[in-house]
Amino acid sequence: MRNKLPNLVRSQQLSRELLEELFTLSEKIRKNESKYSTSLKGKMMDIIFYESSTRTRKSFEVAMKMLGGQATVTENAKEFSSAAKGETLEDTVRVIEAYSDIIVLRHPDLGSSELASKLVDIPVINAGDGKGQHPTQALLDVYTIWKEFGKVDGLRVAMIGDLANGRTVRSLAYLSAKFNKMELTFVSPPNLNIGNDIKSYLIEHNLPFTEENDFNSVIPEVDVIYMTRIQKERMSPEDYNKSKGKYILNQKNLKLVRKDARILHPLPHVEEISLPITIEENDPRVAYFRQAENGLYTRMALLHHLLA
Amino acid sequence: MRNKLPNLVRSQQLSRELLEELFTLSEKIRKNESKYSTSLKGKMMDIIFYESSTRTRKSFEVAMKMLGGQATVTENAKEFSSAAKGETLEDTVRVIEAYSDIIVLRHPDLGSSELASKLVDIPVINAGDGKGQHPTQALLDVYTIWKEFGKVDGLRVAMIGDLANGRTVRSLAYLSAKFNKMELTFVSPPNLNIGNDIKSYLIEHNLPFTEENDFNSVIPEVDVIYMTRIQKERMSPEDYNKSKGKYILNQKNLKLVRKDARILHPLPHVEEISLPITIEENDPRVAYFRQAENGLYTRMALLHHLLA
């Protein structure tokens, strides 16, 4: 296969060509799961998470098992791995390498997955490295956009909320630069702006963006409203109280959203989305539960790409 | 199949006809495990526990795997799922639905499993909802009685201990009403009486019951002695100290127990059963380890019923 990846630690590794290959493969797997049910037979995944997660951890585990592979899981590596005895991450991954064919790592330190990938000869997937990246989230986000709109080129995307700490928006911004004529709008409290490294990257790659403050004036103008949670656990209580509840999508301002727009969220959400379940279940613009489901198929496609 | 259940959140859902169907199926599975070893191939169970457990969690997981299915487990969802980031249970189960074929939920809130079952299109099994119910425990309890006595009708059952907080006795009382001519005796400290809702239910269903205080006068009279633990974690220290150690089955009062009676306990037990291991292993009246084993076969039968 051309473009064969050795690992996935940064979303920039995903070329447009490879993205389209993975989208197509995701669709195939979704339509004919049983055809792929033994493609990773005999392969062992090691899932090691130093921070909590439901959907990322589970979707990797289920993806691996649905492809016929196996998985061992450490859901709380901070306390219940040898890290509690003072072992370095470097040593931990070198030991894990002896027992497994692929490592899925979530760790609070920026660059931890990249570091790990340099020490071992098996693929490492970055499932979140602190304020760094979360490239499989970006993969499933772009796949969701592609599937909902039939295209990605030319769409206007607003990213809203905690853009300073949200690694999913960082990864998604990097991936957006792979497509043509997209327009990004960043909407965040002043203390939680998108990083300058992202802005420099977008300028360098000729992707136009604006920064806005007024939520209600932005949401009627865009195709994709990408909401994010204010990450309480990554800031001071003062910063949290300043930002909490500033941008809330509710029944009232949902009326401002275009009829053919889509609302995405990496989940979990808290108060930033406040819609009744009946709307969540019936309004086609609410795409975040479909987005979560897409995580399974895109991760199956990625695992197939890396290991099959 | 007639009586096919969509889920199991309350023991009242189990009709007598279905109970007997499940008892028979449990026996078949026990006698010929290998015949069922692929009946749930390709199915994925999501076990999500917000409260600690050994036997319930493990027996569901092992039951699923022995039927050829797979399972993902979150043993401490309170801290290591997205609940820690503020996600609602509603959102969590809707996301899990995308990755699995059945959900087994333990959650501290009364009614949590019923709520979950209304939000997803896959079966939800209530593995304990706070002070509410634990219907698979009741299923295995009644199966144990049926297996030990060859019948359930007409038996006299004493339930002893923390009847206010013990969800297993609540579920068992509901199931008892499905059988004929049973007699229930509730023995509890005054501050831990059985709930009025249960009493109303029994009156409505013509199942005679009495409430007693004197343990030693009750145990010679009954066929089944169902002991329960004082649930320290669900009461104030004062209430606990008032109740702790009030009813203890030991070598001395074991002599009062009928020769053909059976002692059950949902386990774990603490001081309320104080018998030496030699008696536990050799006295046929001690049934609680067989009862625990029955949990595996009845859960295999239930999973087969719900999913096969």
Next chain:
Amino acid sequence: MRNKLPNLVRSQQLSRELLEELFTLSEKIRKNESKYSTSLKGKMMDIIFYESSTRTRKSFEVAMKMLGGQATVTENAKEFSSAAKGETLEDTVRVIEAYSDIIVLRHPDLGSSELASKLVDIPVINAGDGKGQHPTQALLDVYTIWKEFGKVDGLRVAMIGDLANGRTVRSLAYLSAKFNKMELTFVSPPNLNIGNDIKSYLIEHNLPFTEENDFNSVIPEVDVIYMTRIQKERMSPEDYNKSKGKYILNQKNLKLVRKDARILHPLPHVEEISLPITIEENDPRVAYFRQAENGLYTRMALLHHLLA
């Protein structure tokens, strides 16, 4: 099979004959994994850990799965099993027996695995019982020595560090007595000397040993340098500060180590080994990552021996 073990709770149970049988089987499995990939089909392992671990827990789980078996894991049994509700270990293992074919137990109490093995009719593997033993670690340690040197007889082994609390050195000392003409040197801070029970055992079995204090004078003299971590979690802060950093293997004193010697460590290590990654990866004397990998194959061999 002659020498068939019923369980493995103390390393003394491993005869020399059986050790060589297990070494040969480990080699066979390493060379032809697929031949053994269904040898434990239908078998269920229960891994229950009351203390944290990465490599032991994972390597048992992966070993079981690579042999076609299945496993259920409780990585934090202290808080998330029924122990949290006051259940005794005796009851816990008797319940687990109903659901599984083998138990792998790590528990802080000395003798806990031996106790468990007496209560159940399925094999129990001691994966660490407090300051007691860790016999599969000793098995993989001796296998590593055998594989690195082509023999065990006649080798000089220095064990360095926390010899009072290190259960791996205790188990390894017991196993050393099974071989001929070995010489042991114990190097430890005065407050962390090897136990008198071990010394008596070695005297009784005619295995010569010395106790030394000066690390740099010992390391040029021996074939195997077995480093261990000062187990902070098992001593007072004063004792820890007295011992911490006393024996450190670094680039400087590595020059004193014989060219054909090997450095072992049960891992995780902290400051007692302070070598750059380039040396760890390229110096053939650094054997501890190979040693960790050997854990997988020796555990596969042991499980095959106990269950196949």
